[in-house]
Amino acid sequence: MENNPAVEIPILVVDDEESLRHTFKIFLKREGYGPIILASNFEEAVGELTTRSFDLVISDIVLGGNSGIDLLKRIRELNITCPVIMVTGYPHVDTASEALRFGAFDYIQKPVEKDQLLKTSRLALQQYKLQHEKQKAEEEKDHYRAYLDTLLRSVSDSIITIDQDLNIIKMNQAARSFFSPLNPAINEGGNLSVACADKNSCFFKEDAEKVLRSGIEIKEHRIEFTTETMDRKVISICISPLEDGRGSFHGVVIVIRDMTCLIESASSKLRSSFHRMIGASPAMQTVYTMIENVGKVDSAVLITGESGTGKELATEALHLESHRKNRPLVKVDCTAIPENLLESELFGHKKGSFTGADQDRMGRILQADGGTLFLDEIGDIPPMMQLRLLRFLQEKTFYPVGRDTSIQVDVRIIAATNVNLREKVQQGKFREDLYFRLRVIDIILPPLRERAGDIPLLANNFIQHYSRKMGKPVSGISDQAMTLLTNYTWPGNIRELEHVIERSCVLCNGSTIASEQLPIEIQNQTTFQDTTTSSPLRQGGELQHSEKPLFSDPFQGNSPESRIIAALKKSGGNKAKAARLLSIDRSTLYRKLREMKIDLSTFDL
Numbered sequence: 001m002e003n004n005p006a007v008e009i010p011i012l013v014v015d016d017e018e019s020l021r022h023t024f025k026i027f028l029k030r031e032g033y034g035p036i037i038l039a040s041n042f043e044e045a046v047g048e049l050t051t052r053s054f055d056l057v058i059s060d061i062v063l064g065g066n067s068g069i070d071l072l073k074r075i076r077e078l079n080i081t082c083p084v085i086m087v088t089g090y091p092h093v094d095t096a097s098e099a100l101r102f103g104a105f106d107y108i109q110k111p112v113e114k115d116q117l118l119k120t121s122r123l124a125l126q127q128y129k130l131q132h133e134k135q136k137a138e139e140e141k142d143h144y145r146a147y148l149d150t151l152l153r154s155v156s157d158s159i160i161t162i163d164q165d166l167n168i169i170k171m172n173q174a175a176r177s178f179f180s181p182l183n184p185a186i187n188e189g190g191n192l193s194v195a196c197a198d199k200n201s202c203f204f205k206e207d208a209e210k211v212l213r214s215g216i217e218i219k220e221h222r223i224e225f226t227t228e229t230m231d232r233k234v235i236s237i238c239i240s241p242l243e244d245g246r247g248s249f250h251g252v253v254i255v256i257r258d259m260t261c262l263i264e265s266a267s268s269k270l271r272s273s274f275h276r277m278i279g280a281s282p283a284m285q286t287v288y289t290m291i292e293n294v295g296k297v298d299s300a301v302l303i304t305g306e307s308g309t310g311k312e313l314a315t316e317a318l319h320l321e322s323h324r325k326n327r328p329l330v331k332v333d334c335t336a337i338p339e340n341l342l343e344s345e346l347f348g349h350k351k352g353s354f355t356g357a358d359q360d361r362m363g364r365i366l367q368a369d370g371g372t373l374f375l376d377e378i379g380d381i382p383p384m385m386q387l388r389l390l391r392f393l394q395e396k397t398f399y400p401v402g403r404d405t406s407i408q409v410d411v412r413i414i415a416a417t418n419v420n421l422r423e424k425v426q427q428g429k430f431r432e433d434l435y436f437r438l439r440v441i442d443i444i445l446p447p448l449r450e451r452a453g454d455i456p457l458l459a460n461n462f463i464q465h466y467s468r469k470m471g472k473p474v475s476g477i478s479d480q481a482m483t484l485l486t487n488y489t490w491p492g493n494i495r496e497l498e499h500v501i502e503r504s505c506v507l508c509n510g511s512t513i514a515s516e517q518l519p520i521e522i523q524n525q526t527t528f529q530d531t532t533t534s535s536p537l538r539q540g541g542e543l544q545h546s547e548k549p550l551f552s553d554p555f556q557g558n559s560p561e562s563r564i565i566a567a568l569k570k571s572g573g574n575k576a577k578a579a580r581l582l583s584i585d586r587s588t589l590y591r592k593l594r595e596m597k598i599d600l601s602t603f604d605l
């Protein structure tokens, strides 16, 4: 055998005859083996064996006080695996053959012939090399298996391999943890057909069978299912044919990702505020997530909710969440603009198109180009305007009053209403086609009574705001006063709460708002309750809320009409102030004025 001189093949020769040791050394060296280490007795040999490693040991059977068998035994005790060739002369042939039983590779008889020595050495070394390589391959395999196991363990996705008969071959730790509470029969050694006899946790079985039949991978199949404990899960499944590297396919590998965690973690990111909106209740979390998602698209949005629930704040948040945030957000309170001016207000007009149009006017829609147009109180717009608005929504173009050329704009429409628009549609008071155009996406703001848990958060925020604004040292509220606020039903919602806190801050001379600084209705908890705990809708399609004044009402007992007039007189004709005195919002006041046909010019304000 040609040996590579760069590769060492260390051999230990043990013999008490010096000449023999040297002869062996010469023969072996010439053959390309080496280094050849010589030892003259048992002790020397053991010394060498414990200090370095050998590929072969050639030892005389007679070694002074010890025998070659003793050396063989010691070699095995030392866990040395290299082959040992015994050299023996008459009368020790039997002993040498016995050595084979102790694991010697072979023995050669004296007088040793060179060829015999080299041939036996070569065979021993070859076998040792093969053994060595096999062991190395085994070690590599173990190493690879451990690496793969670690890899599978570290993956949070569930991984399952099954064979063509649906036998479960292997599952990683994530798969075991995922399935053990759902269906313990889905386990290594089990069979899917048996495990899935009547379980809905086998949502992947059909897909697996499909891939087994077709050999075609299934990617990211997303499904929902409900566990026996009624938990809803959202799962993404990938199934690939399991190939053996030589082109044959003998099973599938299933990777299951539990998306529920992602959904939960997104929703578990509880927020106590979002843009200018405050609230940590689950209802508000839904609103925040909705606004975040809807902000990204350009679809029309209809925001509904009782008066004072934050429709305008939600609109601002929507605008800020959109790509339009650096463009204008134009707000139009449809009830605040007289019917005959609404068209020109929205679409603009050409100079001279009607009496008083003494110059061209850019409408609100054009002002909002590239941005957002907020149409508040949309439920109250007259039929003619409903039609014009519908055309604009359909065509994205409009004609300013008195112009016969159209203008194209890129505007996102957000409409809001505190009336039940669907009911108005049923009553024939609002166009159905416009309703559906506006309500591509709807966001419903919950009334404060449905999220009473948010009251302390809101109240404390308003206290901070108003104490700063008024320069007063009010820093909190007593437990008793907070309980009164929490138990109250808030027909005017957050606007009403804000006014209560503002008023309390005015009345508070210390650092803490106490019960007696709250309006009498809240202290007594008698007003509003009956009207607000019933259905949220009132006859005529308006969302129900009490219109009784929030504070000790200076106009109490009067007819609605005279209360409004009294409030307007008190506020010197300032409608915003009058609305505050009456604890109604400005748009409700405008609506009432219209409904009651109150002409302010006939009063001495």
Ligand SMILES: Nc1ncnc2c1ncn2[C@@H]1O[C@H](COP(=O)(O)OP(=O)(O)OP(=O)(O)O)[C@@H](O)[C@H]1O
Pocket (backbone or CB within 6 Å): 276, 277, 278, 279, 305, 306, 307, 308, 309, 310, 311, 312, 313, 314, 376, 417, 418, 458, 494, 495, 498, 585, 586, 587
């Ligand atoms: N979530 C909230 N966090 C803090 N303040 C709020 C919130 N919602 C509303 N407000 C406050 O309440 C008042 C009324 O809010 P907003 O005008 O947005 O309500 P609205 O639903 O549009 O009312 P309306 O229907 O009467 O026009 C505002 O002063 C606003 O700042």
